[in-house]
Amino acid sequence: MRLVARTLGAALAAGALAWLGMSGGTAGAPAAHGDGAALGAVADDAPGYAVEDFAYPGADKILAEKNIVLKRGDGHITLADCEDGTGQLQFWSRKNEEVCFEVKGDSGWLTLEIPSVYGVNGNDYATQVDMTTGDETKTFDVPKNQFAPIGQSADPDGRDFVLVEIRSSK
Incomplete structure (x- = not known):
């Protein structure tokens, strides 16, 4: 013991x-x-916790230079310089002419504002876009690797539409 x-x-x-x-x-x-x-x-x-707010990096500079409002996204859809044959999503706008986006990963989303969008050329992703005119929101499916009329050119009344969201997935 x-x-x-x-x-x-x-x-x-x-x-x-x-x-x-x-x-x-x-x-x-x-x-x-x-x-x-x-x-x-x-x-x-130690630094505090990193909290992702999904805000688009450099959005203020892009707005000033290109008059495109990029709001939030998951980083898989990013603004790019337009280059044919690169698999980009290509949008046509009466105010911004051609605007292109790279899509990477299995899926992505981006909220933005591009006025007067009337057409899109799809890529290898299944893509949907939301557009607004006044208080109305319309969703358009973008065919893979094809041009599609959207917004004003798909509207029987020819109304002006703003592109507000892009969603893509493989």
């Missing part, structure tokens, strides 16, 4: 010494570094 008590007492003493050594000798005080500098808790100096 004495052997158990001595072993238990030694273990408790060793644990207490180890705890004091890790905490710098006093409870709640920062441990001293070898050069005497106090070390604070790592969490106090």
Whole structure:
């Protein structure tokens, strides 16, 4: 019995010494570094949590230079310089002429505003676009690798439409 008590007492003493050594000798005080500098808790100096808001990077610059409002997306549909034969989604607008987007990954989405869109050339993705005119929203399916009239050119009344969302998937 004495052997158990001595072993238990030694273990408790060793644990207490180890705890004091890790905490710098006093409870709640920062441990001293070898050069005497106090070390604070790592969490106090670490950056905060990164919270993704899905805002389109550089949207203000794109608005100023190209008059295109890019709002939010998952990063799989991005504005690109138009190049034929690259598998881009190509939109035609009476105000912005040709506007192209790269689509990467298995799926993607992007909210934006491009006024007066009247046509789109699809790519290898199944794509749907939402467009608004006044208080009305219409969804258009974009055929793979084909030109499709959308917005004003697909509207029997010839109304002006704004492209507001692109959704693509493989």
